[in-house]
Amino acid sequence: MKSWDLFFLHFLICLSIVTSPKSSAMFLPKDSYLINSGATTTINMPDNRVFKNDPQAASFLDSAFDNLASVPRTSYGVPSPIYLSARIFTEDATYSFPLSRPGWHWIRLYFHPFNVTATNDEYNLTQAQFSVKTDDVVLLHSFTVSDRWESVFKEYLLNVTTDRISIHFNPLKDSFAYVNGIEFVSAPDFLISNTAMNLAPVSEFSGLQEIAFQTVYRLNVGGGRITPFNDTLGRFWDNDEKYIVSKSASQNVTIPASYVKYPEGSSDLIAPNWVYASAIQTANANVSQSILNVTWNMPVDSSFSYLMRLHFCDIISKSLNDLYFNVYVNGRMAISGLDLSVVADGLSTTYYKDFVLSTTSIDSDRITVQISPANYNPDNMNALLNGIEILKMSNSVGSLDGEFGVDGAMLLAVSVKKKAFVALGIILMFGVFAGIGVMVVRWYRRPKDWENHNSFSGWLLPVNNNHSTFMSKTKSTVSGSQPNGFSASTGMSVYGSGLGQSYTLAELKVATKSFDEKAVIGVGGFGNVYVGKLEDGTKIAVKRANPHSEQGLLEFQTEIQMLSKLRHRHLVSLIGYCDENQEMILVYEFMSNGPFRDHLYGKGLPKLSWKQRLDICIGSARGLHYLHTGTAQGIIHRDVKTTNILLDEKLVAKVADFGLSKDGPSMPGVGHVSTAVKGSFGYLDPEYFRRQQLTDKSDVYSFGMVLFEALCARPALDTSKQREQVNLGEWAMKMKKKGMLSKIIDPFLVGKVADSSLKKFAEAAEKCLAEYGVDRPSMGDVLWNLEYSLQLHEANPPDLAANVEEKEAEINSCE
Ligand SMILES: *[C@@H]1O[C@H](CO)[C@@H](O)[C@H](O)[C@H]1NC(C)=O
Numbered sequence: 138m139k140s141w142d143l144f145f146l147h148f149l150i151c152l153s154i155v156t157s158p159k160s161s162a163m164f165l166p167k168d169s170y171l172i173n174s175g176a177t178t179t180i181n182m183p184d185n186r187v188f189k190n191d192p193q194a195a196s197f198l199d200s201a202f203d204n205l206a207s208v209p210r211t212s213y214g215v216p217s218p219i220y221l222s223a224r225i226f227t228e229d230a231t232y233s234f235p236l237s238r239p240g241w242h243w244i245r246l247y248f249h250p251f252n253v254t255a256t257n258d259e260y261n262l263t264q265a266q267f268s269v270k271t272d273d274v275v276l277l278h279s280f281t282v283s284d285r286w287e288s289v290f291k292e293y294l295l296n297v298t299t300d301r302i303s304i305h306f307n308p309l310k311d312s313f314a315y316v317n318g319i320e321f322v323s324a325p326d327f328l329i330s331n332t333a334m335n336l337a338p339v340s341e342f343s344g345l346q347e348i349a350f351q352t353v354y355r356l357n358v359g360g361g362r363i364t365p366f367n368d369t370l371g372r373f374w375d376n377d378e379k380y381i382v383s384k385s386a387s388q389n390v391t392i393p394a395s396y397v398k399y400p401e402g403s404s405d406l407i408a409p410n411w412v413y414a415s416a417i418q419t420a421n422a423n424v425s426q427s428i429l430n431v432t433w434n435m436p437v438d439s440s441f442s443y444l445m446r447l448h449f450c451d452i453i454s455k456s457l458n459d460l461y462f463n464v465y466v467n468g469r470m471a472i473s474g475l476d477l478s479v480v481a482d483g484l485s486t487t488y489y490k491d492f493v494l495s496t497t498s499i500d501s502d503r504i505t506v507q508i509s510p511a512n513y514n515p516d517n518m519n520a521l522l523n524g525i526e527i528l529k530m531s532n533s534v535g536s537l538d539g540e541f542g543v544d545g546a547m548l549l550a551v552s553v554k555k556k557a558f559v560a561l562g563i564i565l566m567f568g569v570f571a572g573i574g575v576m577v578v579r580w581y582r583r584p585k586d587w588e589n590h591n592s593f594s595g596w597l598l599p600v601n602n603n604h605s606t607f608m609s610k611t612k613s614t615v616s617g618s619q620p621n622g623f624s625a626s627t628g629m630s631v632y633g634s635g636l637g638q639s640y641t642l643a644e645l646k647v648a649t650k651s652f653d654e655k656a657v658i659g660v661g662g663f664g665n666v667y668v669g670k671l672e673d674g675t676k677i678a679v680k681r682a683n684p685h686s687e688q689g690l691l692e693f694q695t696e697i698q699m700l701s702k703l704r705h706r707h708l709v710s711l712i713g714y715c716d717e718n719q720e721m722i723l724v725y726e727f728m729s730n731g732p733f734r735d736h737l738y739g740k741g742l743p744k745l746s747w748k749q750r751l752d753i754c755i756g757s758a759r760g761l762h763y764l765h766t767g768t769a770q771g772i773i774h775r776d777v778k779t780t781n782i783l784l785d786e787k788l789v790a791k792v793a794d795f796g797l798s799k800d801g802p803s804m805p806g807v808g809h810v811s812t813a814v815k816g817s818f819g820y821l822d823p824e825y826f827r828r829q830q831l832t833d834k835s836d837v838y839s840f841g842m843v844l845f846e847a848l849c850a851r852p853a854l855d856t857s858k859q860r861e862q863v864n865l866g867e868w869a870m871k872m873k874k875k876g877m878l879s880k881i882i883d884p885f886l887v888g889k890v891a892d893s894s895l896k897k898f899a900e901a902a903e904k905c906l907a908e909y910g911v912d913r914p915s916m917g918d919v920l921w922n923l924e925y926s927l928q929l930h931e932a933n934p935p936d937l938a939a940n941v942e943e944k945e946a947e948i949n950s951c952e
């Protein structure tokens with residue numbers, strides 16, 4: 138019986154594999170309501186969809202007073218017959234549709250103010266003014282179409298979680314409303330995922346499931362208009378010609394649509410193969426010197442945030458790994474050195490990437506997309522783009538049009554609006570990735586007359602530098618849990634709960650002797666770090682943003698709120714802040730023994746014993762484990778390294794710099810990244826580098842480097858070494874495979890570590906450095922292995938261990 142169950146389970150699994158999205162999927166929407174409002178007959182569209190007329194669909198309509206109106210088909214050159222009839226509402230009216238399945242749904246609305254005179258001359262549709270809302274989202278606010286010749290099509294995408302949706306038409310006072318056609322149709326779940334890369338500050342945006350979207354642009358780059366006839370999801374894709382700036386810099390390229398391949402897990406529901414079969418490429422691809430960016434400009438309303446999806450498919454290369462190009466969005470590097478052979482896994486294979494463009498990344502009223510060849514391969518200087526989708530995101534009061542929510546809640550001043558977005562989207566800012574050779578902070582020697590603690594060694598609390606922020610870290614979370622996630626109040630009261638202590642500027646001036654130059658223990662793009670002493674004698678580290686810091690005061694406050702909630706024995710605590718006079722100052726606990734790195738090499742400090750090193754590694758692993766799992770969303774540190782592990786007076790390890798990096802508007806480091814230096818990044822997860830998808834396993838990778846540093850007492854990258862030895866991780870793994878790891882460990886440790894303990898430790902480090910994230914252990918597993926290694930060490934103190942081995946050898950030789 139049991140085995141039969143198992144077999145059945147297996148069968149089901151196989152079945153589900155077989156039925157997973159195929160390259161050519163036919164999507165049958167569970168919910169599909171297509172209404173040709175005001176019409177007397179049904180319409181059969183060329184794409185086989187049938188729009189019912191209103192009397193047939195009237196059961197969905199709740200309206201006390203309404204009128205039907207229509208004009209003869211021949212009188213207008215409208216794009217669709219749906220526009221030739223309308224239903225007119227003189228009072229509030231509601232269409233209400235039951236859902237058979239929650240999830241993403243399209244709402245599509247058709248408007249055209251034709252001359253009603255033929256049937257009813259009371260209504261001049263160009264004068265109608267009204268709002269359209271669902272129970273949670275404002276779709277249109279004081280909407281009107283004043284051009285008699287215009288037909289307006291609006292498309293929305295909403296994750297509906299209730300079992301019924303209502304679409305309300307509310308005429309303004311003394312006016313009336315009308316609609317020519319309505320669609321309410323299911324969309325596939327995987328169409329929009331919950332996360333995307335936030336462009337500025339560079340971070341992961343999480344919480345897209347709770348946002349409502351309105352399609353603003355959907356462009357089939359380099360190809361003609363695609364209609365629902367060729368798109369199962371009923372979408373329109375327009376030609377991009379209107380938006381491309383320098384036509385002479387670009388060329389059309391097309392392949393037969395049937396050549397387009399979809400990778401596993403994707404399908405033509407993401408975008409039809411017609412989209413990928415055409416592209417714009419850089420013109421004069423052969424003349425490498427004179428290559429310019431190909432640029433598209435799309436006007437948008439900059440008071441909203443946008444989700445942008447870029448579609449790529451390498452339809453121009455003859456072989457793999459031949460084409461590398463950069464993608465810029467609003468002047469910022471969005472993708473550096475994109476290699477479609479890697480991310481799409483083949484030629485003519487589709488790939489897309491989502492970006493969130495918050496109001497901070499849209500400074501003029503437009504979105505600019507640019508592509509240009511990267512300099513990696515001089516023989517093929519080219520770049521291409523196949524499709525652009527831009528969706529407006531509902532704001533914090535749940536509106537897609539104007540600043541009022543369904544319940545009349547109003548967005549406050551612009552600055553507050555920004556804050557609300559921040560609260561909804563980005564909350565935690567993380568430390569900064571320092572590119573090769575770039576130290577984030579220049580550390581000053583602690584002045585002798587300020588403090589006289591001998592083990593002090595350039596104490597540091599890493600400061601973030603705007604010049605190395607291309608991989609700065611942010612973790613986004615969504616707060617607010619009102620229905621559909623729209624929260625009018627979210628983030629409005631940053632002050633209050635759990636903010637840590639607020640210090641006055643005067644107090645901090647006293648503590649740091651008026652920000653005495655001599656108290657500076659570190660400088661960075663964010664500002665200086667000072668050591669200080671509070672009145673009660675507590676030593677503190679004071680991080681003061683310089684006035685030119687890009688960080689906004691409001692974001693700063695929001696971040697403090699989140700940061701001060703993170704409390705763990707192995708995380709450096711934020712104890713307070715000061716924001717008087719536009720100052721942005723953070724107060725941290727003081728870590729008297731400075732960074733772990735200084736105790737390993739380079740500073741001539743007393744060597745740490747194996748147990749001390751293990752304790753420090755275990756402590757920092759605990760801190761990271763807490764970051765990854767201790768909060769609902771999980772937090773990725775993104776800059777794990779021995780200088781970010783600080784030691785207090787008892788050598789207790791605390792992870793630092795998991796908060797508050799503020800990155801600049803651009804990512805200057807990116808331009809200098811080339812494949813040549815790819816291997817040299819030391820701590821950088823190679824998979825992250827390739828796929829630009831950051832996971833907690835990227836921290837695990839970096840932590841593996843920390844473990845080898847602790848073991849070998851040398852930097853992760855040492856360019857003074859022979860080539861094969863430059864990268865510690867590679868070198869250590871190579872030596873371990875040869876069974877020669879003992880040759881490269883810190884000479885100080887030789888003979889003082891139980892072999893079993895060393896072996897367990899090295900295994901843990903090696904697993905962390907696995908090429909692919911999925912093969913790496915979780916931080917919890919790493920922690921377990923390190924603790925095991927410590928137990929082995931304590932159970933077999935080195936001398937004893939040596940004895941055991943000798944004995945084992947004896948026994949073996951006896952056999
Ligand atoms: C609609 O009516 C206006 C005013 O009566 C007239 O000028 C216009 O030509 C009409 N438009 C069409 C398309 O019939």
Ligand SMILES: *[C@@H]1O[C@H](CO)[C@@H](O)[C@H](O)[C@H]1NC(C)=O
Nearest residue numbers: 252253254261262263264283
């Ligand atoms: C409808 O109103 C517009 C102004 O909003 C006016 O120009 C037009 O002539 C009116 N049409 C009719 C048929 O009255």
Ligand SMILES: *[C@@H]1O[C@H](CO)[C@@H](O)[C@H](O)[C@H]1NC(C)=O
Nearest residue numbers: 240241296297298326346347
């Ligand atoms: C819709 O939102 C709900 C609640 O936020 C979420 O649980 C669900 O996964 C979302 N559905 C999709 C298809 O994203």
Ligand SMILES: *[C@@H]1O[C@H](CO)[C@@H](O)[C@H](O)[C@H]1NC(C)=O
Nearest residue numbers: 359360361378384387388389
């Ligand atoms: C590319 O093709 C489209 C559709 O065929 C055409 O409208 C457009 O003019 C072409 N653009 C260029 C730059 O050749």
Ligand SMILES: *[C@@H]1O[C@H](CO)[C@@H](O)[C@H](O)[C@H]1NC(C)=O
Nearest residue numbers: 361362363364366367411412
């Ligand atoms: C739509 O599909 C048909 C064949 O199915 C094809 O002939 C036509 O070119 C396609 N149209 C576009 C705009 O891609």
Ligand SMILES: *[C@@H]1O[C@H](CO)[C@@H](O)[C@H](O)[C@H]1NC(C)=O
Nearest residue numbers: 388418419420421422423424
């Ligand atoms: C580049 O040069 C080669 C040979 O000179 C030619 O066949 C090819 O068409 C050129 N490509 C472009 C895009 O001009």
Ligand SMILES: *[C@@H]1O[C@H](CO)[C@@H](O)[C@H](O)[C@H]1NC(C)=O
Nearest residue numbers: 428429430465468469507509
């Ligand atoms: C392309 O655009 C980006 C961003 O606007 C800019 O940094 C870069 O210098 C441009 N490249 C060329 C060749 O103009």
